[in-house]
Amino acid sequence: MSKRWTPILIPVLAVILGLLVGAVIIAISGYNPIVGYAQLWEGIFGDSYVIGESIRQITPYVLAGLAVAFAFKTGLFNIGVEGQLIVGWFAAVYVGISFDLPAYIHLPLAILAAGLAGAFWAFIPGILKAKLGVNEVVVTIMLNYTALHVTNALIRSIAKGDTTEQIAQTASLRIPFFEEITQYSRLHGGIFIAILTVIIIWFILEKTTLGYELKAAGFSQDASKYAGMNVPRNIVISMVISGFIAGLAGAMEGLGTFEYVSTKTAMTGIGFDGIAVAVLGGNNPIGVVFGAILFGALKYGSLNMPNPPAQIPEEMISVIIAVIIFFVASGYLFQWLYEKFSKKKGVK
């Protein structure tokens, strides 16, 4: 067991333990965990429809998780992914319904609008942190609510109702071929954008000077300042890129899954789940993909658990998902215990 394996081992152990504890909870509540988990599996891989829908659910999680992870690499805790996603969603749909353009311009434009809206929303906490040292956690949380209510007001003024019209087909991410092979699930082409973004971000972080500087600021701001790097500039850049990715996640919803935007009574939750995805993925772009697959699959598959024969109430599933996250988050506890064990032996 070399150190190399611990980042993979901890999440895997956490998931196994989470499922086990979940099974105990299900059993105590008088349901059958094996039937329940079989149905969870069916809900993810059962047929082409649910596979398509699972991938559809995973897509925004990849981007939301990536947004959180990217900011985290620079030592920033971007809790505002939720708000950046909401403004991105709105911007994408707005471009999608108000322009009449050929698809090869319309779709990229709508996606770009979503990214820029998210980037702008993240620029605010970025510049405040860089220039005035304002805590980005507080600002991003507040901006989540601002995003929610501002977009609600904009939707009501544009749509004269609670829901906008459908976006033009030239701006849609949906691919007829996907619909055919998955029995009309809402699987859309956004998954390619998500994967492409992951590769680009991985490249930026690992292979470019910018990435090196951003990570350096994450390790130690003072050291990178001493090394002659422009830390405030890096903070702003990091937030803006993180927000751009979050905005893209919004585009997935606006141009792919829903193809419209409606007033929201509450946050979408995708941005917050993105934090869990980033933790699951160890803040690594590639790890985030696996985190998103796990999280999205669990979320979507769990929708099948209230159906017969398992008939496990939906509330129970939220508990199980929470337990898994809890175990991952306390993964460091495992690590600590682990090291403690090995240290003891060293003394002997």
Place this chain on the structure above:
Amino acid sequence: MKKKRLSILFSLLLLSGLVLSGCGSKDEGNNNQGAKDGGKDDESFSVAMVTDIGGVDDKSFNQSAWEGIQAFGKEHNLKKGDGGYDYLQSKSDADYVSNLNALARRNFDLIFGIGFKLEKPIGEIAGQRKNVHFGIVDSVVEKDNVVSIMFKEQEAAFLAGVAAAMETKTKNVGFVGGMESDVITRFEAGFRAGVASVDPSIKVQVNYTGAFDKADLGKSAANQIYSNGADIIFHAAGATGNGVFAEAKERKQQNPDANVWVIGVDSDQYDEGTVEVDGKEYNITLTSALKRVDLAVKDIAQKSMDGKFPGGTTVTYGLADKGVELSTTGDHLSETTLTAVNDWKEKIINGDVTPPGTKEDMESFLKDLGVTP
């Protein structure tokens, strides 16, 4: 060293295996039962619903719809589950389509979507599943296999406004809304029109909290309105309205003689208003503007079962068919108030008065009475 660590790991895994197998054997008996429930009787009629993110216990329209379906199921000896009646809850907006699809695959004959948020999803699924009947509450979907269920909330709210205007001692009442939406606007418009119809000089304080799930916002809104001299508040704000009740009850607790009232919404909220002060029980729920989603859902299910599914149409429930009502639980309304309420009710049913249902209609209605909105 390596071996030791590995062995710890394995023992952990082993332990997990033990726990898992323990659970398995314990529940084997349930397995058969589940299979039995899953069996579908082709002869019977089955009905199901998908909630919006409020969930089935929201003390509002989701709950009301589920009660209607349960009542329908009991009446026709249906069982919960496939081939009978059931519901699926949605955790996010993305779940509506999946849940509707799951119910359609489980061969339910009639599937309801509760709330305007399911408008687009119902439209989408109804287009794909043309032989399944759908119902949408609070919105309109124009498809042959969809019935749209709407309510004239403004009629019940109008009567609530009449009751408030008759009962207020301070000539000052309040309205607390959730998010601005077409449905909530109908409540506000009806209420203000009702108040002004009795006495145009009564002041109506309007406060939209922007949320249906924030009791704290409801409480502070109510605090503000009561402090500005109102004695009756009508809320149309879902769980945010619980804060309105909390504020009124708090004031009653501090001073049992305080003249504070709340008018409930959707379901009869009499029980929400019960408060005990020094061993004596008080109730501050003046009345409730009822929106009988349960009756509507039951009605449509019955029609559908009898082969008279009103597909492609919009069915609107109002005072005339008891789809909306004013509750009298607790008998807080005086004789004169009740007489006035019933007079106005007659006028609305006869068509002599049409309570406004939109912002524009409300403004012109109020202007005609000499009130500047």
